Amino acid sequence: MKKLGVFICHCGVNIAGTVDVKSAAGKMGEVEDVAHSADYIYMCSEPGQQIIREAIREKELEGVVVACCSPSMHENTFRKAVKSEGMNPYLCEIANIREQCSWVHQKEKEKATEKAEEIILATLEKVRENEKLEAISVSINRSVLVIGGGIAGMTAALDLAVGGYEVTLIEREQALGGHMTQLSKTFPDLHPALPDLLAKAREIEGHPGIDLHCYSEMEDVKGYVGNFELTIRKKATHVDWEKCNGCGLCIRDCPVDYVSQFERGLGVRKAIDLLYSHSVPNKPVIHRSHCRYFIDGSCRKCEEVCPEKAIRFKQKDERIGKKVGAIVVATGFDLYPGERLGEYGYGEIPDVIDGLALERMLSVDGPTKGKIIRPSDGKVPKEMVFIQCVASRDPDRYMPYCSRICCMYTAKQAKIYKEQVPDGQPYIFYMDIRSDGKGYEEFLQKTIEEKGLLYLRGRVSRVFQDDGKVRVLGVDTLTGKMVEVAADMVVLATAVVPSDGVKDLAAKLRATVDRHGFLTEAHIKLYPVESSTKGIYLAGCGQSPKDISDTVSQASATASKIQALLSTDKLLQDPLIAFVDENICSGCGICVEICPYEAREMDSRRGISVVHSALCQGCGACIAACPNFACELRNSSSIQTLRMMDTFMT
């Protein structure tokens, strides 16, 4: 018979205010194999832990139950404490009598005390059968994959490479930079976005520790934290980038123009083109769906003109394999498709554009060379309406969340507009102004003071074309009056949504997304850059909408978390995983199919199923599925569970 100890925490009044801890401690002391039972005001404090350590030493305890808060709070604390006295940490268990008892039964003190005692008795049953376990040591690959070459992915990749880790950076588009390459000036300092971004991109391109793959996508991921095996698909660019010298003759001579998505429909691009001028890498790509060679074979202009003979019409997609220890998902955002917004006229009225389109107009290298003009007739708009919260904060029809960047970029755009068109009038329809960043509120107030922006508090009900104008109807709730503006141009601050294809990627990575498609973090406050899958980390707008400052901060946080993970070449893993009784297993293979972590495998030689200890997360799915009861979970065996149930039933 093991000698056990019970330690009951008051947690101030959190537990002791409801549960009679003294009487519970007394009752536990009467249990046959309990050699020590004590209570204390804060068991997690240093004196509290000392009580446990002394009892283990003096009474030679062989198992400990700490009745306190949730194990996610202090299981580690107490396991460390017992370990310092030479006890195996897996012989220490937590009985949760706070979250699952005192907090929820504050009005029924007697019953709560009874329930707390039962919880402790059940946990004692578990400890009686607990085995001594050791953490599993797994060797790890000390390199990192970063998915997404926007400012988030770039920052994380560069931080990791500077820290001395090998980084593979993949980007879906043909050049680095993401949405930041489309921006003009950035708030709150009004610095142009591109120069700093390109400096960073060139540093990445030239860094010996970064293996850059643009125009590439993730095809397959296998493995687990420390040991991921990847297949990356390099899409055919039809240009030999090694040979291409970036002279641009092919682009100049290409006869095909088509509407550019990068320019948000305001400009055109060639069938062979760069993503943007001075892009990094500065190499063109042939877009098959628009190239005449691929449509009907009628044109080979680029091939004829290329001085380096770098055009490769026959090039095929290429697949490359990689092994990494951790993965950063920095997949970024898109704007909510404006065509789905009925009342704002986007897509029907040419002078209704979205915020990114205006950013392209304001960019010096953009389709209008920095000039704000009406897309319909090229005239300078004198009455300019900005509408915020378009598809954001609308739980019924669109997105319930706040997109977080629109208040600031709208103020910035209105400021630049007023500087460019001093006799123009900007109107901004808003619901609330959220300017929570450093220097943001000051920027906003200064802009309003200096520039004569008219903020109208209220949502717009209709936007429609009338006599060459775009009429905007809304309400100013501050005066309670309905208002109408006959605008020349309307800019919609549409909602930030996760970029296309994130759900598929998340499925490949076994990471989770929320109902809007944003990647979910392990804990919103305490583990904000870790995904719910070990070894997969998050950065940037793929996790939630955020501005550049927040994105860069988060990406650097992600990089430092990974550096901590990869700082050793061995990884210690929790041993509370599944195991197989080889004498019972019939080799039916149901567990292999049911395992969500690909941790179960058939051993064909022995005809039984085995557990891959590094992959198993201890979820218990295989145990429930096994028809022969051949699987068990370490320290949560069927016997233990049944005895615990018995305690509650009787």
Add this chain to the structure above:
Amino acid sequence: MSWGKMEEIKLETTLNREKVGASFLEEVEKWSGEKLSLCYQCLKCTAGCPTAPNMDIRPNSIIRMIQMGKKQEVLESSAIWFCVYCQTCGTRCPNEIHIGVLMDALREMAMEEGVHAKEKNIHLFHEAFIQSVRRGGRAHEVTMLMDYVLRSRDLMKGSLIPGVKLFLKGKFPLIPSFVKGRGEIKRIFEKCKK
């Protein structure tokens, strides 16, 4: 989708840059010296204003309407005449807008423009007050009220009982008291005239 004709929609306010383009806002800002574009409608002013419950347009709305270029409505309002210049609003405003000063400026603008105040006798009361100050350097209630009654033919019947009570408590001295530097007061008034 068909959008219906403009004529069918009856709107209370049509905005354009001539109206908003800051002309009225600029004018008032210049006259009062107050930065009205800074107002973010926290309503601290209205919340503490002792006369706001009697105003037709609340102080915060006055600023809002100035921003929206509603000159006529602002100058015709009784609110600008109801302000007693207690300065509670200006002391508390987070953006340092002194609404008392603003209201003064609006009253001046209304008189300049010949806009008739909604409360027809209110400016007569103001004139009687100023006259009283001009005479003695401080207001003398009895002569001031006599002046007002003569100007307005308003016998103030409703105020009779409180008036008698104030008189019995000695708050209405019959003989006016004058300040020492009446010459200086006179000079101030002369300077203001210029």
